[in-house]
């Protein structure tokens with residue numbers, strides 16, 4: 001694929017020659033237009049002085065593998081978002097322990113024919129919860145909604161914080177049972193349908209692409225309701241507002257998982273707080 005079409009723009013030849021010597025990155029998903037990853041990675045680039053070009057790539061399940069093969073000839077790596085994290089895990093030629101445990105890849109590094117797959121969703125969520133929001137997960141009862149690629153990424157990191165219990169609820173119960181059975185942990189895990197949920201929990205984490213309204217009994221006065229989504233999340237906000245619950249979106253996780261990806265590619269950890277502050281200000 002010619003470089004000009006990789007980055008999706010018509011550009012003069014001299015600019016094309018210049019970017020040959022820059023670090024090319026992209027985020028692949030479907031849909032992808034909403035993604036804030038380019039904005040975040042360019043803010044990290046400005047902070048650390050590492051020059052990069054970061055764009056968005058729309059793919060389908062049918063062409064995902066071909067798109068990756070093309071990117072691997074021009075790019076140093078990419079991020080992968082819904083719904084391709086499991087496919088990326090299957091296609092990676094080597095995996096970090098985080099990606100192997102999660103069976104989902106959200107970050108790839110292309111290096112001399114090797115596709116090293118990593119997963120930064122877990123560290124992203126846990127850093128946002130425990131560091132940015134000062135919410136301690138140890139000994140807490142956590143209700144996690146969903147059992148897709150994002151759930152796979154975050155569950156091992158949540159379990160490593162030694163919560164008291166993890167409850168997983170998903171529309172497709174077989175999928176939730178499979179994810180639960182794959183965890184290597186002493187933490188008790190139970191799988192429930194949405195309609196079985198009744199007891200109060202300390203933290204609700206929505207990893208599903210749609211929020212299913214829950215019985216009010218899952219809430220107590222201090223329950224933290226965290227939605228991994230940071231746009232198109234009116235269903236979640238309506239429910240949390242109706243119940244006067246503490247609600248947080250996934251913007252902090254997005255920035256933290258992006259910082260971990262940046263460190264994976266470049267060996268430099270950017271400072272996340274000003275970036276998150278800027279994104280919140282841009283959206284206000």
Ligand code: NAP
Nearest residue numbers: 082083146147148149150171172208209210228250253254
């Ligand atoms: P995915 O692999 O496609 O999984 C989708 C999940 O959503 C599945 O559990 C699916 O349930 C559930 N779901 C879909 N439609 C539903 C509906 N109408 N009602 C109830 N459940 C429904 O996607 P993913 O990679 O896990 O991503 C999930 C979400 O997390 C996306 O919105 C993504 O943008 C967000 N995310 C945010 C961050 C961040 O940094 N903030 C990071 C990762 C992901 P079934 O199994 O029953 O089909």
